[in-house]
Amino acid sequence: MNKTWLIIQREYLTRVRNKTFLLSTFLTPLVFVIIIAAVILITVKSVKEEKIAVGDKDGVLKEYLQSSKSTSYDFVDNADTALLSKDYAAVLLAPGNGVNKGTQFEIYSRKNLGVMTEESIRRQVNDAVQTRLVTQMGNISKQAYDSIKKAAKATDLNTKVVGEGSEVTSGNSGVAYGVGYATSFLIYITLFLYGSMVMRGVMEEKTNRIAEVVVSSVKPTQLMLGKIIGIGAVGVTQFLLWIILIMLMSTAVGAIVPPEVMEQVNATNRGMPGAAMTTQTNDAVLMLAKTSNTLSAVNWPLIIGCFLFYFTFGYLFYAALFAAVGSAVNEDPQDAQSLMFPITLPIILAIVIMINAITQPESSLATWSSMIPFFSPIVMMARIPFGVPGTVPWWQLGVSMTLLVAGFFFTTWLSAKIYRTGILMYGKKVTLKEMWKWAFKKV
Amino acid sequence: MEILRVEHLVKQFATQRAVDDISFSIQQGSIFGLLGPNGAGKTTLIRMITGIFYPDAGDIWLNGHRFDPVNDVIKIGYMPEERGLYKKMKIGEQATYLAQLKGMSKPDAMAAAKAWFVRLGMESWWGKKVEDLSKGMSQKLQFVTTVMHEPKLIILDEPFSGLDPVNANLIKDEIYRLAKEGATIIFSTHRMEQVEEICDQIVLVNKGQKILDGTVADVKQQFKEFLFSIELDDTEGLSSVEGLFDLLQKKEKKVVVRLHEGASNNQVLQHLMASNRQILSFHEILPSLNDIFIKLVEGTPTARQFLQGAV
Numbered sequence: 053m054n055k056t057w058l059i060i061q062r063e064y065l066t067r068v069r070n071k072t073f074l075l076s077t078f079l080t081p082l083v084f085v086i087i088i089a090a091v092i093l094i095t096v097k098s099v100k101e102e103k104i105a106v107g108d109k110d111g112v113l114k115e116y117l118q119s120s121k122s123t124s125y126d127f128v129d130n131a132d133t134a135l136l137s138k139d140y141a142a143v144l145l146a147p148g149n150g151v152n153k154g155t156q157f158e159i160y161s162r163k164n165l166g167v168m169t170e171e172s173i174r175r176q177v178n179d180a181v182q183t184r185l186v187t188q189m190g191n192i193s194k195q196a197y198d199s200i201k202k203a204a205k206a207t208d209l210n211t212k213v214v215g216e217g218s219e220v221t222s223g224n225s226g227v228a229y230g231v232g233y234a235t236s237f238l239i240y241i242t243l244f245l246y247g248s249m250v251m252r253g254v255m256e257e258k259t260n261r262i263a264e265v266v267v268s269s270v271k272p273t274q275l276m277l278g279k280i281i282g283i284g285a286v287g288v289t290q291f292l293l294w295i296i297l298i299m300l301m302s303t304a305v306g307a308i309v310p311p312e313v314m315e316q317v318n319a320t321n322r323g324m325p326g327a328a329m330t331t332q333t334n335d336a337v338l339m340l341a342k343t344s345n346t347l348s349a350v351n352w353p354l355i356i357g358c359f360l361f362y363f364t365f366g367y368l369f370y371a372a373l374f375a376a377v378g379s380a381v382n383e384d385p386q387d388a389q390s391l392m393f394p395i396t397l398p399i400i401l402a403i404v405i406m407i408n409a410i411t412q413p414e415s416s417l418a419t420w421s422s423m424i425p426f427f428s429p430i431v432m433m434a435r436i437p438f439g440v441p442g443t444v445p446w447w448q449l450g451v452s453m454t455l456l457v458a459g460f461f462f463t464t465w466l467s468a469k470i471y472r473t474g475i476l477m478y479g480k481k482v483t484l485k486e487m488w489k490w491a492f493k494k495v
Numbered sequence: 496m497e498i499l500r501v502e503h504l505v506k507q508f509a510t511q512r513a514v515d516d517i518s519f520s521i522q523q524g525s526i527f528g529l530l531g532p533n534g535a536g537k538t539t540l541i542r543m544i545t546g547i548f549y550p551d552a553g554d555i556w557l558n559g560h561r562f563d564p565v566n567d568v569i570k571i572g573y574m575p576e577e578r579g580l581y582k583k584m585k586i587g588e589q590a591t592y593l594a595q596l597k598g599m600s601k602p603d604a605m606a607a608a609k610a611w612f613v614r615l616g617m618e619s620w621w622g623k624k625v626e627d628l629s630k631g632m633s634q635k636l637q638f639v640t641t642v643m644h645e646p647k648l649i650i651l652d653e654p655f656s657g658l659d660p661v662n663a664n665l666i667k668d669e670i671y672r673l674a675k676e677g678a679t680i681i682f683s684t685h686r687m688e689q690v691e692e693i694c695d696q697i698v699l700v701n702k703g704q705k706i707l708d709g710t711v712a713d714v715k716q717q718f719k720e721f722l723f724s725i726e727l728d729d730t731e732g733l734s735s736v737e738g739l740f741d742l743l744q745k746k747e748k749k750v751v752v753r754l755h756e757g758a759s760n761n762q763v764l765q766h767l768m769a770s771n772r773q774i775l776s777f778h779e780i781l782p783s784l785n786d787i788f789i790k791l792v793e794g795t796p797t798a799r800q801f802l803q804g805a806v
Contacts, residue, residue, distance in 0.1 A: 058595050066584060261579030265640070268545040268573040269596040271565075476547070478577060489509070 056274045056281075063253070063282025068289060077290050081297040085304075102141040102169055104159075107131025107149035115194070116180035122172055133160045141165070144173070228437040229410060235359050236406050236433040239366055243399055243429070246287040246367055247374040251388065253279050254378030254475070263475045272472040276379075277464070280371045287367065351440070358436050361453060366429025369460045370395065376467035379474030380482040387481060394484065402427040410434040413443050423452045425459030466491050497559070498523040498648060498679045499544070504553035506539050513539040515703035516553070521681065521696070523647075526674050528694035528711075529683040530784075532792055536703040537683050538576065541650055544681075545573045558647065569598040572646035576653045576683070578637050580625045587612075587621035590640050597644040607643045615639065615665065630657045638666055642673060649673060650681045655689060667693065687785035697784070701792045715781040718790070721754040726775035727767065739766060748775065 067073055105128045108114055119125050125144070128135060132150035135143050142161040145152035152158045157177055159165070165173075187194050254276070257263045266275055373395045381388045405427055409418030413435040422432040422444075432452050435444050473490040474482065500520040506513045514536045521527045531537045542548040544555060546564025555562035557570065580589055587608060594604035612618050615635055625633055634657050642649055651670075655663045670693065674680055682694060690697060691711060699707035707714060723740075726749050727733070733750060735741045739758045744751040754763065760777075767774055782790075 055596055055598075058592070062584075062592055066581070070583070256582075259579075260582060261575065261577040262581055263579075264547070264575040264577060265573070265579070265593065265637075266596065267547050268571070268575075269568050269593070269598075476542070 055270045056278045059270070059275060059278025060282040060285065063279050064285050067283065067286045073286070073290070077293050078297065081294055081301055084298065085301040102165075103139065104173070105131050105135045105138075105140040105143045107143065107145040107152075109149055110146060112146050112184065113177070113180050116183045117176060118180070120172060120176065122169060123176065136160065136162055142173075144177075225438065228439070231355060231437040232410050232413075232434040235355070235437070236403075236410075236430045239359075239363055239429050239433055240399065240403050240406075242287060242291075242363060243366060243370050244396075246283055247370045247395070248392075249286075250280055250283050250371045251374040251378035251381075251392070253283065254375050254471070255381050255388065258379060258381070258475055258478075259383050261478075267475065272475060273468040275475075276372070276375050276468055276471050280368065280375060284364070284367055284371065354440060355437055358449075359433060362429040362433050362456070365453075365456045365460050369425055369429070369456060369463055370399070372460070372463040372467040376470040376474070376487065379471040380477075380487050382478065382481065384481075391482075391484065391487075398426040399430070402430040406430050406434045413438045419448065423448065423455055425456045428452045428456050496523045497521065498557065499681075500556040501540075501544065502554045502556070504540065504543060504555070505551045506536075506543060506548060507551050512703050514543070514550075517700065517703075517705045518553075519698050519705065519708055521679055523679050524674055524677050525695045526670065526680045526682060526693055528690040528697035529681055529700070530685060530687070530690060530697055530788065531700040532685060535700045537700060538652070540700070541573070541575075541652065541681070541683060544648075545571055545650060569644060570647045572597075572641040572644065572649045574637055574641040574649075574651045574654060576656075578634075580633060580637065580640075582626040583624060585621070586617075586623050586625060586628070586636055589625065590636065590643060593640045594644050597646075599644050604643075607645075608639070611639045611643050615669075631659055631662050634658055635662060635666070638669070642669075642678075646678065648679050648681065650683070652683045653686075654682070654684075655686070685788075687783065687788055691784050699788065699791060706791055707787075711784065714784070714787065718782050718787045719779070720782060722780040723752050723754065723760070723763070723777065724780050725750050725752060725763075725767070725777050728773040728775060730772075733770075733772075736766060739763060751780070 102123050104123055104125050106113060106117065106125045107130070108127055109129070113125075114127055117125050126140070130150075131143060131145065133143055142159050142165060143150075144157065144159045146157055147155050151160075159170075159173065183194065183197060186192070187197050190197075257266070257275075257279075263275070374392075377388065377391045377395060380391060402421070405417060405421045409415065409421070409431050412418060418431060418435060421427040422435055432444070432449070436449075438444070440446065440449060469491045470487050474487070497520050500518075502518050504514050504517045517536075517540060529537055529540070539548065543550045544562075546562070546568060549564075557567055584592070587605075590608040590611075591601065591604040594607060595601060599607065609618075612621065617632075617635060617639070620628070620632070620636070625636070628636065638651075638654065641651070649670075654666060654670075658666065670680055670682075682690070684690060694711055696710050697707070697714060698705055709717065722743070728748065730745055730748055730750055733742060733745065735752075738755055740752040740754050740763055742750060742752055752763070754760075764774065764777065
């Protein structure tokens with residue numbers, strides 16, 4: 053055990069002291085924040101005011117069409133396309149105005165309007181027409197209609213979850229969705245990132261021929277476990293640093309960028325196809341910024357506890373398999389690719405199941421796959437935020453955790469056997485079939 | 496005193512029997528040569544002695560006790576043929592780390608590493624990384640990491656490959672010194688001239704089996720072919736003599752003869768003196784280990800492969 057501890061120390065210290073570790077740890081959150089800041093900046097900057105001339109001799113829009121930040125409307129008598137040369141970005145013609153002989157509104161411009169601008173004009177015209185028709189036909193004032201709309205908008209849907217007994221908690225499936233998505237993706241990334249780090253570490257030891265020197269002093273299992281635990285500790289360190297740095301930086305960004313700007317960024321982003329990603333990021337930031345009340349409804353100690361559990365044992369479960377693959381590979385990275393396939397397949401499958409499970413956390417697919425150790429770290433993490441024991445009964449959580457720990461012992465045992473043979477085998481290309489034989493032959 | 500005894504060791508792999516019933520013993524303080532062509536089973540044998548593999552059958556006795564891989568590793572220093580070091584690690588840390596893995600405490604390991612670095616003139620390397628060393632330098636470092644925990648049994652697999660003559664001599668002197676101080680050295684190689692020079696006792700393995708065991712002098716006697724090299728002032732008219740010797744080679748003043756069975760050295764000398772020739776020198780040609788090696792393993796596929804490789 054003492055020697056395993058020495059190996060853990062070496063694996064940890066050599067990696068933590070490495071320049072690439074320091075760079076990636078401190079640059080990643082910086083890059084993350086810079087990207088978000090850049091997205092915000094660009095969207096704010098790119099919203100420029102477009103002047104639009106409106107030809108509306110019948111007064112179908114007048115009084116009802118409201119200018120916004122990105123568009124301002126000038127009602128011009130006898131408006132026609134000739135106005136395009138007079139500083140107007142576009143000319144909007146109601147039916148029967150100028151060249152518009154049709155029954156629909158038409159808009160003319162020299163170059164294509166931006167998708168966002170076009171969308172917001174369409175919305176504003178629709179709004180204007182709707183307001184005119186309602187006020188005229190219902191015979192109510194425009195002010196009265198505005199206040200009706202406002203009141204309707206302010207109505208919210210409060211979701212409550214009835215637990216066992218009469219306990220009622222305010223539910224928030226939106227937050228659960230976000231938290232579940234984030235945590236299971238984090239585990240997914242970790243499995244790959246640190247799993248392949250373990251694999252490369254084992255390959256390095258094998259190709260450097262240091263393995264034989266070391267295994268003449270310690271048992272191969274000790275060397276393998278020392279490496280897995282050491283790299284796991286590096287991963288935890290890196291994550292803690294990231295969390296601290298991102299929190300510091302987002303606080304800084306939040307202090308610099310006022311919430312109204314964020315709102316505006318989101319509003320403009322929504323109408324922009326392909327902006328789903330940034331909208332989501334912004335949504336998440338915004339949600340965290342304004343949902344402190346709903347966030348308190350989430351059982352954070354449980355989620356964080358489960359996250360740490362699934363993070364640790366999910367990593368250990370897969371890292372052992374990655375170590376086994378590393379031990380079987382010779383210098384050729386191509387071999388590593390093909391041998392890694394059986395390990396990466398369940399991880400990718402897990403993320404596919406997760407995307408389905410997060411929308412239906414109680415489906416049988418979600419339930420069963422969250423108990424199979426190959427998928428449980430990712431799938432179960434997506435279900436837990438929806439509530440324990442509401443959505444995930446305690447027994448399911450218990451079975452899932454027990455099976456994962458058992459699975460970890462099994463993969464470590466299996467990998468140790470492959471590792472012991474593979475690490476000393478040089479020059480031969482190893483197939484999966486051979487690895488299978490190594491795992492189940494007698495010592 | 497016997498430091499190591501192996502009895503009827505067997506190791507079976509999926510397709511072949513890598514070590515097939517090998518037994519031998521080694522005296523403490525001796526330098527022991529483990530010879531054999533590539534694929535003969537040397538490495539497997541060594542891996543069993545170092546506790547990396549468990550034998551399928553047979554026993555290993557270290558220092559009179561049954562070998563216990565967990566606790567006895569500190570008594571063994573092993574430098575594999577396929578050797579390596581952590582490239583990104585500093586040399587001093589690396590030496591200390593490997594000694595700690597053997598079971599030394601950190602301060603002891605540091606002190607031992609420093610002492611060895613001074614002895615081999617490597618003090619200035621302490622803070623360098625392995626990737627900055629030349630092949631010869633890392634070879635020296637590897638040797639240091641093998642012996643710095645003062646093992647009783649040192650196993651060196653091809654220790655001189657890649658070393659220049661100066662450094663090879665340096666290591667050779669250290670090997671002699673360690674043996675003199677009581678360490679036992681197993682020296683695995685297929686470079687026969689080094690074996691002849693260094694080893695007291697040898698074992699030759701081929702295809703997993705022991706085919707020769709003994710001291711270098713004994714082995715040479717065992718395989719001698721009664722060849723003599725004679726230098727004479729005049730070799731004119733000298734020819735084979737029935738019942739005495741065959742003349743094999745004649746070159747100016749030098750001849751090589753093979754004595755017939757039953758003929759003694761003195762009879763040959765008398766015959767030469769009787770023909771009125773001056774004898775300038777007369778000595779026996781013993782076979783080199785290389786000749787014996789080739790003779791013994793000749794004809795087996797591994798040997799042919801080995802011989803081609805050696806050319």
